[in-house]
Amino acid sequence: MAYCVECGVELAPGTQQCPLCGRKVIAPKEIIQEKEESLFPSPSYGTVRNALRLDKYRQGITELVLTFAVIAILTLTITGVAFGSVLMFWRPAAYIVTGTSFFLVLLFSTLNYRNIATWYSLLTILTLIVADSHDLQFTWVAYPFTGLILFYTFSVFMLYRRIPIAVRILISVTVLLASLALFDLFTHHALTWFIPVGVPVVAVVIITLCVTFIRYVKGNPSITEMILMLLLSASISTVSGDFFALRWKESDSLLSWSFSLFVISLLLCVFIIITMSVKKVRYYFHNKIT
Amino acid sequence: MDLHVPVEKDLLLAALNAIMPRFPYFSHRIHSGFFWYYLMQNSRPLEVYEEVSAPCGHLDLRKGANGYMFKVLYTGHRIAVEYFHALTDGTGGITFLKSLVAEYLRQRGNVVEADPQVLLPDEPVDPQETEDSFAKIYRPMKSVFDLESRAFHYNPRGAHYSDDHSLISAVMNVDQVKEQAKKWSLTITEYLVCEVLSALQELQKRTVPSEKRWRPVRLSVPVNIRRIYGSKSLRNFTLFVVVGLDTNLGTYSFDEIVTSVYHQMRGKVNEKSLSLQISRNVAGRRIPLIRYAPNVLKRPLMKLLSDSYGDSIYSSVISNLGNVTLPDGMEKDVRRVDFSLSPSQKNKFALAVISAKGQLVLNITSILAHNREFERLLLVHLVRKGLKVTVDSNG
Numbered sequence: 001m002a003y004c005v006e007c008g009v010e011l012a013p014g015t016q017q018c019p020l021c022g023r024k025v026i027a028p029k030e031i032i033q034e035k036e037e038s039l040f041p042s043p044s045y046g047t048v049r050n051a052l053r054l055d056k057y058r059q060g061i062t063e064l065v066l067t068f069a070v071i072a073i074l075t076l077t078i079t080g081v082a083f084g085s086v087l088m089f090w091r092p093a094a095y096i097v098t099g100t101s102f103f104l105v106l107l108f109s110t111l112n113y114r115n116i117a118t119w120y121s122l123l124t125i126l127t128l129i130v131a132d133s134h135d136l137q138f139t140w141v142a143y144p145f146t147g148l149i150l151f152y153t154f155s156v157f158m159l160y161r162r163i164p165i166a167v168r169i170l171i172s173v174t175v176l177l178a179s180l181a182l183f184d185l186f187t188h189h190a191l192t193w194f195i196p197v198g199v200p201v202v203a204v205v206i207i208t209l210c211v212t213f214i215r216y217v218k219g220n221p222s223i224t225e226m227i228l229m230l231l232l233s234a235s236i237s238t239v240s241g242d243f244f245a246l247r248w249k250e251s252d253s254l255l256s257w258s259f260s261l262f263v264i265s266l267l268l269c270v271f272i273i274i275t276m277s278v279k280k281v282r283y284y285f286h287n288k289i290t
Numbered sequence: 291m292d293l294h295v296p297v298e299k300d301l302l303l304a305a306l307n308a309i310m311p312r313f314p315y316f317s318h319r320i321h322s323g324f325f326w327y328y329l330m331q332n333s334r335p336l337e338v339y340e341e342v343s344a345p346c347g348h349l350d351l352r353k354g355a356n357g358y359m360f361k362v363l364y365t366g367h368r369i370a371v372e373y374f375h376a377l378t379d380g381t382g383g384i385t386f387l388k389s390l391v392a393e394y395l396r397q398r399g400n401v402v403e404a405d406p407q408v409l410l411p412d413e414p415v416d417p418q419e420t421e422d423s424f425a426k427i428y429r430p431m432k433s434v435f436d437l438e439s440r441a442f443h444y445n446p447r448g449a450h451y452s453d454d455h456s457l458i459s460a461v462m463n464v465d466q467v468k469e470q471a472k473k474w475s476l477t478i479t480e481y482l483v484c485e486v487l488s489a490l491q492e493l494q495k496r497t498v499p500s501e502k503r504w505r506p507v508r509l510s511v512p513v514n515i516r517r518i519y520g521s522k523s524l525r526n527f528t529l530f531v532v533v534g535l536d537t538n539l540g541t542y543s544f545d546e547i548v549t550s551v552y553h554q555m556r557g558k559v560n561e562k563s564l565s566l567q568i569s570r571n572v573a574g575r576r577i578p579l580i581r582y583a584p585n586v587l588k589r590p591l592m593k594l595l596s597d598s599y600g601d602s603i604y605s606s607v608i609s610n611l612g613n614v615t616l617p618d619g620m621e622k623d624v625r626r627v628d629f630s631l632s633p634s635q636k637n638k639f640a641l642a643v644i645s646a647k648g649q650l651v652l653n654i655t656s657i658l659a660h661n662r663e664f665e666r667l668l669l670v671h672l673v674r675k676g677l678k679v680t681v682d683s684n685g
Contacts, residue, residue, distance in 0.1 A: 001680070007666060008673040009460070012682035019458055019683035020666040039628075040345050040457055040684040041365070055635045056601070060593030067586050 002027045012039075058107050069100045094130040098123055117156045121148050142186045146179045177202055196248040197241065204240040208233035219276075228272055235265040291391050292625040295398065297364045302338050305393040306362055308411045310336060313386060315420040315525055316377065319357035324584055338362045341370060344454040344684055346632035346655055349374055362390070367625070369394065375526060380611045380629070381514055382524040384644075385409065392620055402619035416522060423521040424572050431569040438603040441534065442494045442505040444638055444664060451638075452659040457630060457684040460652040460669055462677050464613070464645045470675055474548045479610040480555055482643060482652070483509055484547045485675075487535055489668040490605050491547075494537060496663075508534025508604040513559055514612075529567050531558040532604050601636040610643040621647070630655050639664055 002011045002025045004018035014035025017024050025032055073093045080088035105119040125148055132141035153175040158168055177199065184194040212229045215221055221229070242258035255262055310317055319332035334356040341363035348354075349372060355361040359377040363370040371387050378386070389409045392402045402408065464478075471481035490507040498504055510530045521527055533554040535542050542550070557563070574580055580588070614627050624646070630653040631640035639656040654665050672679050 004681075007670050007681075009669055010678060010680040012680055015682070019681055019685075020662050020669060022662075039459055039682050041342055042344070042685050055597065056593040057597035060590040060597065063590035063593070064587070067590065 001033060002031050062104065062107060065100055065103055069096050072096050091130055091133070095127070098127045098130065114156055114159060117152070121152050121156070124148060142182070146182050146186075149175060150179050173202065173206060193245070193248055197244045200244045201237060201241045205233070205237045208236050225272065225275065228268060232265060232268045232272065235261050235268065239265060291370070291387060291627050292368050293391070294367070294623050294625050295395075296367060297369055297394075299338060299340075299364060301397050302362070302364055302369060302390075302394055303336065305390055305397050306336050306338060308397075309386075309389050309393050309409070312389065312409045312411050312413060312415060313524065314415055316358070316360060316386065318359065318377075320351050320359060320374075320376065322585060325582055326585060326588075332357050334358075336362075338364055341365045341368065345370070345457060345630045346372060346455055348453065360386070370628075377526065378524060379514075379526045379528040380512070380609060381516060381528075382526070384611055384614060384629075385524060388614070388616075388620075391624070392617070395620055395623055400619045400623065403617040405615065405617035405620075407615070408617060408620075418522040419524045421521075421523050422525060423516075423519060423523040423527045424568055427519050427521075427565070428568060428572040429565070430573065431566055438508075438532065438599075440505055440602050441508040441605045442490065442498075442537070443602075443605060443636055444493060444497065446497060446658070446661055446663070449661055450659040451657050453657070454659075455630075455633060455655040455657060456659060456662075457656075458654045458662065458665040458669075459628070459682045459684075460654070460672070461626075461680040461682075462650045462652070462672070464648050464650045466677050467650050470677060474552075476548065476552060478645075478650070479511065479608075479643070480551055482610065482641075483511060483533060483555070483608060484544065484551050485671055486606065486608055486641060486668060487533075487547055487551065488542075488544055489664060489671055491535060491537055491542060492667050493664050495541070504537045506534050506536045506538070508532050510604040510607045511555075512607070512609045513564070515564055518561055518564065529564055530607075531555070531563075533558070534604065597636070601634050604637065606637045606639055606641065607631060608641040608643065612645065614644060614646040616646060626651065628653060633657050 001013060002015065003009065004011060004021065004023055004025075006021045006023045007018055009018070009020065011018060011025065013033035015025060015032070073096055076089040076093050076096075077086060080086050101123055102120070105116065105123070109115045109119055125145060128141050128144050129138070132138050153172050158172060160168065180198040180202070181191060181194045184191050184198065212226070212233055215229060216226060239255065239258045239262045242255055246253060246256060317332050318329040319334075321328040321330045336358070337356055339355070339361060349359075349361060351357070351359060351374060359374040361372045363372065369387070369391055371383065371390065373383050385407045388405070388407050392405075392408045393411065396402050467478055467481065471478050474481060474484070476484065486509055487507055490509075494504055494507060510532050512528045512530050515521070515529055516523070516527060531554075533551055535547060535550060609629075609631055611629050616624050616627075626649065627644055627646035628651055629642045629644035631642045633640040633655050635657070638658050639654055642653045642655070644651050654668070656665070669679050669681060
């Protein structure tokens with residue numbers, strides 16, 4: 001009989017390869033011998049999976065949660081029937097369904113930020129729709145709905161690395177503009193402040209962020225400088241909001257409440273320019289001396 | 291059991307039908323009621339099936355074997371029986387298989403001598419064989435649940451899993467293993483437990499690089515308690531003791547493993563400790579709140595408890611059925627006896643040991659497809675101890 005030179009075990013007659021390490025047997029036929037009847041039927045590996053089947057623990061929790069949910073819904077339905085209408089308690093029943101789904105998502109979905117955020121955004125929207133559906137008249141759900149879409153676009157969609165960054169930014173800006181337009185529509189039932197205030201402010205935000213991004217890519221800035229530039233972008237955008245709002249209201253003054261912020265923006269701007277210049281001057285003289 | 295003679299389906303079915311009246315408890319099927327599971331007499335015809343898939347596969351209790359909780363399988367020279375554990379344990383299982391093979395050989399014309407584990411079809415049924423020994427020996431005891439921490443579980447990266455279990459079979463000489471065990475003043479089971487714990491310790495070292503994330507390595511060892519309680523029951527009457535090493539305290543040498551296992555086994559395998567375990571197991575079903583809770587609640591709760599107090603606290607299972615004696619008239623026709631266990635989703639491999647005809651067969655079944663790291667570690671350990679190990683596999 002043959003032995004595996006790697007593991008030291010004797011191999012059953014007819015074995016061409018060590019079952020433990022996979023090393024091929026190189027020996028005369030007399031040593032390998034004829035293969036006897038197979039020990040057991042070979043595994044077909046027809047259903048090879050990359051993940052384990054649901055373990056008993058998760059299975060147990062799932063069954064328990066579903067049992068309680070079904071019992072609760074049945075109780076509500078029976079109570080509804082007793083009071084004369086099957087659908088009387090449909091909202092608490094819908095809350096039970098969404099609440100159970102929140103829990104089951106944690107058990108079944110792959111636990112990563114993107115998955116959980118996507119599922120939870122969807123379920124939150126569903127829950128809010130149920131909460132606002134009194135007499136099937138929707139009143140306030142549009143606001144959190146728009147907010148959730150904005151959250152999803154900037155916190156989840158921006159992380160989709162497979163989509164080119166330019167496309168991601170373009171879609172996000174479009175979503176932002178659309179959300180602002182919707183806010184305006186929901187509040188005033190017509191586009192009022194969106195074009196004179198919303199669009200220019202978004203443009204300012206994009207321009208300031210682009211400048212910061214270009215500086216980050218081309219200029220090799222320090223972390224302090226980047227933080228200062230982001231602060232500057234935020235303050236300029238806020239000031240622009242005040243500025244365009246006053247233009248829309250046809251006010252005479254250029255700025256109202258954001259004047260101090262404007263001064264801070266100027267100071268920040270001067271400070272950043274000085275820091276950058278000093279750096280360049282230092283490099284210039286340093287090179288000259290050496 | 292592998293035979294030297296070919297297996298004929300019709301003859302095997304006739305042998306099965308002949309011995310079934312001798313095993314009345316085996317002719318039950320499980321029925322799910324509202325409050326609990328019932329055992330009902332099964333009047334459907336018995337069948338034998340060709341063994342086509344890997345051992346210890348899924349047994350469909352409704353349709354799989356006409357509702358029976360066991361399945362008789364055959365191939366060219368082999369007769370096998372797969373059992374659902376609620377029906378019986380290793381001892382009951384081997385008694386049934388031996389009786390079946392003996393009857394088969396008898397129908398082929400062999401004269402099979404008497405053996406305590408070979409039950410004859412024309413014998414009267416001993417009521418003790420069908421009794422629930424747990425309920426019989428139960429006495430209320432004040433018991434405290436020892437909460438064990440989670441043990442090490444082998445979770446290789448990028449692994450592939452399959453419901454078709456892969457099997458590595460290692461054949462050793464019983465005398466050689468006994469001699470090796472005697473060197474350390476251990477029984478064969480204890481010696482193998484030491485070797486497996488040593489391999490598991492090594493496996494954890496290799497697969498979990500951060501020592502902070504190491505967990506204790508533990509093994510669940512089924513104990514045949516019939517001898518202790520003098521039971522003749524063929525129903526499930528087995529208990530498990532969990533022995534292990536706390537690897538957070540450091541790496542154990544083989545000497546240290548031997549000392550630890552020796553004391554743990556003797557501390558746990560005695561009438562008092564086992565009675566406490568039985569009291570705990572049986573007490574649960576006597577509480578009216580649990581007894582009359584609907585099955586829809588009991589079933590998921592039991593799954594939670596089984597994972598928390600069962601599979602989670604040990605890394606694998608090793609069961610030794612001991613030496614199987616074969617009576618005259620049977621010995622010459624039986625080539626080899628095998629025993630395998632079904633691995634679980636958490637404990638990805640299970641070890642089963644059986645000895646017959648001077649051979650000790652260690653079967654390692656695993657749900658891992660194409661991964662033999664643990665099997666290799668264990669068997670190379672045994673080879674280094676000077677044991678001659680012959681390895682075969684099903685894939």
